Amino acid sequence: MNKIPRRIVTGIKDGKSIILEDRQTENVVEHLPGLIISDIWNTHKMPASLDFETKIPNTGFPQTPKNGTYFRYVVIPPDKDLGVEFKAGEPHPMMHQTATLDYIIILSGELYLIMEEGETLLKPGDIVIQRGTNHAWSNRSDEPCIQLAILIDAGD
Template sequence: MKKIPRRVVTGIKNGKSAIVEDEIVKNTVEHFPNLIISDIWNTQQIPASLDFENPIPNLGFPQTPKNGTYFRYVSIPPDKDLGVEIKEGEPHPMMHQTPTLDYIIILSGELYLIMEEGETLLKPGDIVIQRGTNHAWSNRSDEPCIQLAILIDAEKD
């Protein structure tokens, strides 16, 4: 399984800022073959508390805390390696919706963002603002796509 470093530098020692954690994340999970997810950090409220971390379950489809956030690392394998059947003319089997405002950054590889109507190809450096709608990810290449996502609890008007 991929090793993902995490550094938490917001600690205070002897009244000065200090690195309080420099290690590999422990909650890396493979929910589907080769789909690697790690929830790097979360907050339980807004404004966020800077005093502590409340570890959360690492789920395939996130359940962002009410008034909270997730910071999520995702490595999406090529569709052919994912272990789900994609049928022409039918919704993507990984179509889902979360009640969140998501900021997503593609770090490496490429990925199609699929909506109920239309799709777009994403490449490294691309940014997606996902506003609580049905969507799926499709990796039609031969390499994994790595994305970082910040999910913020949201309400529909």
């Protein structure tokens, strides 16, 4: 399983900022073979509180808190390793929609962003702004793709 470091710099000692935590994240789950998700951090209101962390359950599809945010690290394996079959003319089996504004950054590998009409190939350094529409991810390569996603509750 991936080792994902998490450093929290929110401590104060003698009036100066300190690193409060520097360790591997504990919230890492392999939801399907090779599909590794770590829900790193979340907030439950806007503006965000800096005082505490609320532990969140790790789910296959994110459950962004109302008026909150969700920060997740995702490893998406090749489709063939997941057993995903995408048939032309049919919706992708992993198509989903969240009521969020998502900022997604591809760190490594490559991945297709599939919409109800059309798709585009994403490579390291690419950024996606996903605004609450149906979408799916398809990794047609032989290597895993790593992405970071920040989801912001978009309300109604």
